[in-house]
Amino acid sequence: MDKHQLYERVFNHFDDNKDGKISPAELQQCVRVIGGELSLEEAESAVEFLDSDGDGLLCFDDFVRFVEEGGEEQKVNDLMEAFKMYEMDGSGSITPKSLRRMLSRLGESKKIDECKVMISQFDLDGDGVLNFDEFKVMMS
Incomplete structure (x- = not known):
């Protein structure tokens, strides 16, 4: 499984309502599962920063940027x-x-x-x- 497929699997797992987007709450849950800590405010800030289309949610490409830049x-x-x-x-x-x-x-x-x-x-x-x-x- 390549990196892209892995990201897609994780994205789909945390996209609870299967709308192809991850909300700040879903992002917070995702980070918590992998052992990190992210407050709802931090998740909202991350989504606001990475949200490419301004809908307040992360699409798959936004999510990949979050994962790859997470070490920033x-x-x-x-x-x-x-x-x-x-x-x-x-x-x-x-x-x-x-x-x-x-x-x-x-x-x-x-x-x-x-x-x-x-x-x-x-x-x-x-x-x-x-x-x-x-x-x-x-x-x-």
Whole structure:
């Protein structure tokens, strides 16, 4: 069974009223069955975000996007943890000094000027440091 068939089977299982759509409540039930936690508000937000035709429900293609992008929240959490390791000084930004310190801990010796150049490649607002959004771009 390929991935598409598996998604279709899961979709059809949770489409209680067999209308070819999954409601926020059905999505919440689906996530609960696979061991996740999703409040009704979170399910409604997910449906609103992914709903391609504006009917307040997920069609099969919307559902596939939900499943395949479901790890997005975990990726953001992992990036936030990595960002905090590089940031280190509580400023909310990665500075050339904090980047140098972290690279040194990883066994890579860099000069401050080299760290400034590394940061400048992803410093979208030109302030000389990386905020979290710029860090996400750098890591993608």
